[in-house]
Amino acid sequence: MVVTLDVTGNARRAKKKPIAAAAESRLARCGYPALKAVDCKWRNGVLVLSGRVPSYYLKQLAQEKVRGVRGVEEIVNRTEVATAEPGEPS
Numbered sequence: 785m786v787v788t789l790d791v792t793g794n795a796r797r798a799k800k801k802p803i804a805a806a807a808e809s810r811l812a813r814c815g816y817p818a819l820k821a822v823d824c825k826w827r828n829g830v831l832v833l834s835g836r837v838p839s840y841y842l843k844q845l846a847q848e849k850v851r852g853v854r855g856v857e858e859i860v861n862r863t864e865v866a867t868a869e870p871g872e873p874s
Contacts, residue, residue, distance in 0.1 A: 801826050807833075807850040814849050822846050822863055829857035836866040 800808065807824040819842060822835040831850060837843050847861045 800824070803831070803853060803855040807831055807853050807856070810849045810853065811846060814845070816842060816845065818842055819846050819849070824850065826856070829855065830860060831856045831858070832860045832862060834862045836864045838866060840865050 804824040804826040807826070808822070811819040811822050818837045822833055822837065825832045825834070831853065833846055833850065837846065843861060843863045843865055846863055847859055850856065850859060
C-alpha cells in the first residue's frame with residue numbers, strides 16, 4: 785500500500801479530474817483572490833463553475849478565464865454574486 789501525503793496545500797486539486805484542476809489553476813493564477821474560491825467540476829465536456837464572487841464582473845471573468853481549457857466543450861456558470869449588505873464591509 786502506498787500513501788501519499790500532500791504537504792503543499794493542494795489536496796483539493798489533487799483529487800480533482802485533470803480538466804477541472806486545470807480550470808481551477810487558471811482561476812487561481814489570474815490575480816483576483818475571490819476567483820480562487822470558485823469550484824470547478826467537469827464531466828463529459830461540460831465544466832460547471834460554482835461558488836460566490838463579489839461582483840458580476842468577477843463572475844464573467846471566471847467564465848472567460850476557463851474558456852479554452854482543453855477538453856471543455858461547454859461552460860455552465862453557476863457562481864453567485866454576493867454583494868455586501870448595507871453597513872457591511874465590501
